[in-house]
Amino acid sequence: MKFTKMHGLGNDYVYVETFSQPAPPDPSSLARAVSDRHFGVGSDGLILIMPSSKADARMRMFNADGSEGEMCGNGVRCVAKYVHDHGLARRPRVTIETGRGVLTLDLTIEAGRTKLVRVDMGTPILDSKAIPTTLPGDPPIDVPIEIGGKDLRLTAVSMGNPHAVLFVDDVRAFPLEALGPLIERHPTFPKRVNFHAVQVISPNEVRMRTWERGSGVTLACGTGACAVCVAGVLTGRTGPRILAHLPGGDLELEWPAREASVLMTGPATEVFSGEWCGA
Numbered sequence: 296m297k298f299t300k301m302h303g304l305g306n307d308y309v310y311v312e313t314f315s316q317p318a319p320p321d322p323s324s325l326a327r328a329v330s331d332r333h334f335g336v337g338s339d340g341l342i343l344i345m346p347s348s349k350a351d352a353r354m355r356m357f358n359a360d361g362s363e364g365e366m367c368g369n370g371v372r373c374v375a376k377y378v379h380d381h382g383l384a385r386r387p388r389v390t391i392e393t394g395r396g397v398l399t400l401d402l403t404i405e406a407g408r409t410k411l412v413r414v415d416m417g418t419p420i421l422d423s424k425a426i427p428t429t430l431p432g433d434p435p436i437d438v439p440i441e442i443g444g445k446d447l448r449l450t451a452v453s454m455g456n457p458h459a460v461l462f463v464d465d466v467r468a469f470p471l472e473a474l475g476p477l478i479e480r481h482p483t484f485p486k487r488v489n490f491h492a493v494q495v496i497s498p499n500e501v502r503m504r505t506w507e508r509g510s511g512v513t514l515a516c517g518t519g520a521c522a523v524c525v526a527g528v529l530t531g532r533t534g535p536r537i538l539a540h541l542p543g544g545d546l547e548l549e550w551p552a553r554e555a556s557v558l559m560t561g562p563a564t565e566v567f568s569g570e571w572c573g574a
């Protein structure tokens with residue numbers, strides 16, 4: 296099975312294209328095997344690039360623990376880059392089918408290679424039942440909750456996958472490794488949750504760190520940065536356009552109006568390709 300290693304801001308996945316080879320029979324256990332940084336390739340998960348009847352390609356993403364996520368913002372930029380750069384659709388605008396529907400992506404191409412991708416991520420889902428969470432409010436905004444002995448105020452948003460956002464004074468000092476797993480698996484989030492601690496630098500700039508559902512600490516989370524943009528507007532902490540600093544680099548986000556799509560712009564990088572021998 297041939298694979299390609301790609302990342303968006305260090306959020307890295309093993310990408311397997313199933314246009315020219317059969318789809319893996321058990322992607323969930325394959326995700327666990329390839330993700331292992333000592334016994335596998337090493338990644339935050341596995342992403343399949345598959346034929347689609349409605350778009351240039353279809354994306355399926357699996358976390359490092361084998362669970363399937365509905366959406367992946369850094370992943371969908373890399374899928375668009377792959378689809379273009381590997382000749383599956385040689386156009387500067389491509390469409391990808393995801394768990395959040397068919398998304399449109401605009402590519403900035405230099406010397407035949409995709410460098411930057413702007414994604415229409417669709418409208419955020421603000422209905423608590425659909426997020427899903429039992430926190431009150433549609434959406435829940437700054438809702439007080441005690442987790443791990445800490446009083447937190449969580450804002451919840453779905454970008455197709457669930458996110459909880461906590462605004463803090465000092466994001467570097469936040470105990471992400473200790474609280475992340477407790478928040479991810481708190482019963483108020485029946486499908487678990489991706490969690491982000493965020494420090495507002497100014498109304499158009501934030502610094503954030505992520506604990507991902509199914510993968511733990513990652514260097515960046517695209518859907519998470521979109522959720523942070525939405526949470527910043529909903530809580531009045533930031534304006535409709537922000538620059539988000541993530542551990543792996545920067546993303547630009549825009550949420551122009553409540554009924555509008557979130558727009559995300561960031562890089563996509565191919566690192567190497569190889570062959571998995573099924574170990």
Ligand SMILES: N[C@H](CCC[C@H](N)C(=O)O)C(=O)O
Nearest residue numbers: 364367368369456516517518
């Ligand atoms: N890193 C991804 C999100 C993966 C989300 C996944 N951990 C989930 O279970 O929802 C991103 O760039 O959007």
